[in-house]
Amino acid sequence: MRGQDLINILLPDEALMEILKYVDGRSSDRDACALVCKRWRTLESASRHSLTLGGTGQSDSCLARMLQKFTNLRQVCVDERLPVPMPINRRLPHRQALLKPLLGKDVGVASSRKRRRSGQLVITSEDDNNDIGLSNFSDMGLQFLAEGCPRLEKLCLIWCSAVTSCGLVTIAEACRGLKVLDMQGCYVGDQGLKAVGRFCKQLEELSLRFCEGVSDDGIVGIAEGCGKSLRSLGIAACARVTDVALQAVGSNCSMLKKFLLDSECVRTEGVMAIAEGCAQLQTLRLQCVNVSDEALQVVGRNCTLLETLALFSFQKFTDRSMVAIGDGCKKLRTVTLSDSYYVSDRSLAAIASGCPQLAQLEINGCHNIGTAGLQAVGRFCRALEELVLKYCQKIGDEGLVEVGKGCSQLQALHLVDCSSIGDVAIRHIALGCHQLRRLHIRRCYKVGDRGVVPFGTHCKKLTDLSLRFCDRIGDDALIAIGQGCHQLRLLNVSGCHRVGDVGLSSIALGCPSLIHLDVSVCQNVGDIGLAALGKGCPLLKEVILSHCRKITDVGLGQLVTNCKSLESCHMVYCPCITSVGVATVCAGCNSLKKVIVEKWKITDRTRRRHATILTELCMDL
Structure with a gap:
């Protein structure tokens, strides 16, 4: 009834919080709920379960204030890689007033940008190189976290160089339900x-990258x-x-399901121990x-449940390894082989014949793998x-011809610097792989044209096409793609001089439906x-x-007249585009977030009106 607040009168807090859980993930929806009234704002804050904190310049104190407001957090990520903040009194002073209710009174040291998601709040800094008043996230922040989030389940610390073992001990003692711990670049x-x-004792995932202080102990x-609980380990x-x-x-983690290792110190015995103990x-x-x-x-003999295998820069693996994997790991679905001179067609044939469930295959820089190996993939x-x-x-045409004949479920094909592959191979892919959605050739x-034209007739589901420098x-x-692939959303033909x-x-x-064009x-x-x-692509975003x-200013004007959703425009080294065209783009698209152009093409008026778009991304060429 008009004039009566029936929702707040009839609905208890528990029911309203349950409703807020189902609010759509768009930031505007949750923000709208928080602005209805003080009660809704309080309940919406209590429903937040995830917080991401960037380099605000006062990371510890900022986190402390966040914890006072959001009392039900389960996941916290502190990422110090984000750009250093700029003092609030030098740019965008209106943000100070917006942030005071959230962070407290003394927010003048650093400006922040907040972004809401479903059940999540993200606080990041403004892009700038100023280093005034900086303060890295430290053990004090972890102390606040331990006191404010005793039910914490996931903690990510990314390049938090001031965090030490003392802070991590505090977290471990207070947050005993921790399940995921990700540390990158932390000297813990x-x-x-x-x-x-x-x-x-409930820890399931541990990721350690560039943690120089960690040793065997x-x-x-x-x-x-x-x-007993660890399921994933990355070192x-x-x-x-x-x-x-x-x-x-290997001796203690029998239930380990995921293991990632990048090391020059580990030798054969260490990996063998993992394979023998983690079946x-x-x-x-x-x-x-x-x-x-x-x-x-040993992996081939013991790890029969293996589904994903990725080997990078291996110098001592030969065909013997791949034959063992093909013989024992029958459930393999994803294989990546990168930078090896010692595996040949025999390896790829062993994987193909032994792993019929293979769904994803990447061969990168393995120069002894040729046409015969890929033919085996197409057959099996x-x-x-x-x-x-x-x-x-x-790898020549005959390899992809066999793939086109045998792999009818292929949805994505990426080719980079494969100098022996030509139109015959690409044409057979189009004729045999009607489910193809993504085609990248560089x-x-x-x-x-002779190889690509058939895709317009046979691959109607194609949504992502990249033909760079062909x-x-x-x-x-x-023309063929336009006539047949009406679902296309991403197109990249950069460097194709014959395209007009x-x-x-x-x-x-x-x-x-096109949203990206290069x-x-x-x-x-x-x-x-x-x-x-x-006229034809009103959804274009980039x-x-x-x-x-x-391309001249006239063409840009025609483009932005109808493409109101445009968010990004790159126009460097376009000699016929002037400051008038730049101003037209900036003024014509309210959704625009990024413009890359030479500095001298930006007038003072354009800079004043659209500084947030141009200031950081303008190039002085």
Whole structure:
């Protein structure tokens, strides 16, 4: 009834909080709920479960105030990688008034930007290089967190260089229900990890990257204390972690399902210990130059549940390793092989024939793998959904022809610098893989219109097409795509010199859902193409026009007339675009967030009116 607040009168707090849980994830919806009245604001704050804190310049005190307001947090992330804040009295002074109710009275030291999500609050700093009044997140912040969030379940500390073992001990003692701990670039020593192992018996995930203070003792403490609960462990660039730590993990963490390791110190014995003791392993990612075939042979014998295997920069693995994996790991679905000179077609054939459930395959810089290996994939891996080939000079058309014949479920194909692959192979992919949604080809100079045209007829579900620096691609390919691929949302033809206004107009006419377009370094694209895009693609959000010499202010005006959702525009090295065109873009799109252009093309008036778009991203060329 008009004039009566029936909701607040009839609904108890518990019912209203339950309703707020189902509010759509858009920030505006939750903010609207918080602005209804003081009661709704209080209840909405109590429903927040996640907080992300950036480099505000007063990280400890800011977190303390956040904890007073949001009393039901379960997940907290502090990320010091975000840009350093700028003093509030030098820019955007209106933010001070907005932040006072949230952070307290003394917010003048640093300006912040807040962003809300469903059940989550994100506080980040303004982009600037000023270093006045900085204060890194420290052990005092962890003390506040321990006191304010005793039910904390997930803690991420990213490049918090002032955090030490003392703070981590405090967290471990107070937050014994901690399940996820992610530390990157934190100089936390063994005492902190030992405390986590002693008190946090429910810990399931631990990630350590660039933690120079961690050694074998800390990992042993985690393994002995959390061995029954630990499911995921990641160690990268921890120079003091050796085989001793991995042997402790293998002996105590029998339920480990995910293991990631990037180390030059670990040798074969350490990885063998993991494989022998962790039979439940499902994901294994290794970048270890000193590990040899014997380790992967043990993986093949013991880890029969393995689903994801990724091997990077391996110098001692040979075909023997891959044959063992193919013989034992029948459930493999994702395989990545990167930078090896010692595996050949025999390895790929063993994986293909032994792992029929393979869905994702990436071969990157393995120069001895050629056509025969890929042919085996086409014959045996009928469930393949994604194929990535990078810098594979020995793979020829016959390999992809076999994939086109046998892998009808393929949804994504990525080719980078595969100089032996041409139109014949690409044409067979189009003819046989009708489920294809994403096609990325870069610097494959034998691929031209003849290979791409069939995709317009046979691959109606294509949504993401990238043909970067393929010299033989021209308007005929885009005409076919425009006529047949009406669901296309992302198009990148940068460096395709034969693409012009005709092809772009066809895309505009047939692909109304397009949101991203990159035509940089396309010398034949001009105002006619931009005018067609303005009429046919009103949902366009990002357009990259750099190094397009025929585009003028007139074309930009036609583009922004109808593309009101445009958020990003790159137009560097476009000689026919002047300050008038820049002003037209900035004034014509209320949603615009980023403009990249030469500094001298920005007038004082444009800078005054659109400083938030141009100040940090303007280039002085």
